[in-house]
Every structure is written in structure tokens, then in C-alpha cells.
Amino acid sequence: MKLHHLNLTVTDVAASRAFLEKYFGMECVSSRGNGFVAMFDDDRFVLTLMKGTNVQYPETFHIGFPQENEEQVNMIHLRLKEDGFEVESPQYSHGYTFYVEAPGGFTVEVLC
Template identity: 70%
Template sequence: MKLNHLNLTVTDVTAAREFLEKYFDLTCQGTRGNGFAALFDDDGFVLTLMSGSPIQYPQTFHIGFVQESEEHVNTLNQRLKQDGFDVEPPMRAHGWTFYVEAPGGFTVEVLA
């Protein structure tokens, strides 16, 4: 069995969609105004975004994007930092990892 779909409720669908497209190479294949977007990765995973407020995910809730190397993690960390995101440097935990608060009200982990 393979998980192939996840829905996130976000405060700003457009900003969340643009963030995920820019930094994580997801492709939007459908929207309904500013309230819904369907994003796909190159492996068939579908991430849908739906508008809602207020957002109250548990403190430890996050989604993750595994990178092919620690260098890719470092590069993405620097891109996000240069673009104004508040990110700490990667650290060794269960992998080479860091977290970023995404537009729309959810947390993303980047790791290798």
C-alpha cells in the first residue's frame, strides 16, 4: 500500500501553492478560484490545498520533502534564507534536516 493523497487546510491557497511549486517542484494541475489547488509530484502523489481559517495543526505536525543529498538540503536552506524565510541551518537529527514555516500555516521539513 502506498500513501498517494494528502489534503492540507491553509489560510492562503495561492501563497502555499506558489511556495510548494517554487521550492519543491510540485505542479499545479487544477484550481477552483483561490480556495482549492491540486498539486502533483513526479511520482503521482497528490497534495490538495483547501482554504480555511483558523488553522490549528498540532505543534509537531509537518510534511516532509526528502532530498537526494545533504548538499541539496544545504542549497534549499540557503535559497529559502535568501528569499526571506526564517530558517535555522540544517542539523543532524534523524537525517540532515531543517524546518520552515510555509505560507498558509503549516510546517515543512527538508531532509536527506
Template identity: 70%
Template sequence: MKLNHLNLTVTNVETAREFLETYFGMTCEGTRGNGFAAMFDEDGFVLTLMKGKSVEYPQTFHIGFPQESKEKVDEIYQRLKEDGFEMDPPIEAHGYTFYVQAPGGFTVEVLA
């Protein structure tokens, strides 16, 4: 069985969509105003974004974007840092990884 989609409630669909497009190569295939966006990755996975008044995910909740190398993790980290995102640098944990708070109220893990 294959998981094919996940829905995230976010405080701002447009900024969350732009973040996912800019840093993780997702593409938006459809929207409904400012309240909904359907994002796709290159494997056909669908991540839908729906606007909510408030977003309160559990502290450990996150979505992950695995990378092919530590160098790619470092590249994404540097781009985010240069664009003003605050996060701890990558560390060796269960892989070479870091976490960033995404616009819209959810956390993203980048790892190799």
C-alpha cells in the first residue's frame, strides 16, 4: 500500500506554498483562492495545504525532505539561512539533519 497524500492545515496557504516551491521543488497544481493548494513532488505525492485560523501541531510533528547527500542538506540550509530563516545547523543524529519552522506553522526536516 502506498501513501499518496497528506493534508496540512496552515495559517497562510500562499506563503507555505511559496516556501515548498522555492526550497523543495514542489509544484502547485491547483488552488482555491487563498484557502487551498495542491502541491506535488516529482514522485506524484500530493501535499494539500488548507487554511486554518490557528495551527497547533504536536512539538515533534514534522514533514521530511530526504536529500541525496550531506552537501545538498548544507546547500538548502545555507539558502534558508541567507533568506532569513533561523534554525540550528545540521547535525549527525538519525542522519545528517536540521529542522526549520516553515511559514504557515509547520516544521520541516531536511536530512541525508
């Protein structure tokens, strides 16, 4: 059995969508106004974003985008940093990884 769908409630659907498209290559396949979008990754995993006003995820909640190697992790890290996101340098823990707070109120992990 395979997980195929995840919904995130976000404070800003458009900003979250743009972030996921720009840095992680997700593709918007459906939208309804400013309150809902459905996105696909390369494997056609469905991520939906729905507008909410009081978005509070648990401290350790995050979604992850695994990369093939450290070079790809470093490239995404550099792009985010150059675009003004506050990101700590990648570290070795359960892999080579870093976290970033995405627009809309959720955390993303980039790792290999």
C-alpha cells in the first residue's frame, strides 16, 4: 500500500504554492480561488493546500523533499538563502539535512 495524498492547511495558499513550485518542482493541477490548490510531485503524489486562519502544526511536524546527493541539498539551500529565507547550514544527523519555514506556516526538510 502506498500513501498518495496529504492535505496541508496554510495561511497563504498562493505563497505556499509558489514556494513549492519554485524550489521543489511541484506542479499545480487544480485550484479554486485563493483557498485551495492541488499539486503533484514527480511521482504524482497529491499535495493539497487549503486556506486556514489559525495554522499551528506540532513543533516537529514537517514534510520532506529527499535529494539524490549533497550537491543538490546544497543548491537548494543556497537558492533559499539568496532569496532571503533564514536557513541554517545543512548538517549530518539522520542524513545530510536542513529545515526551512515555508510561507503559509509549515516546515520543509531537505535531505539526502
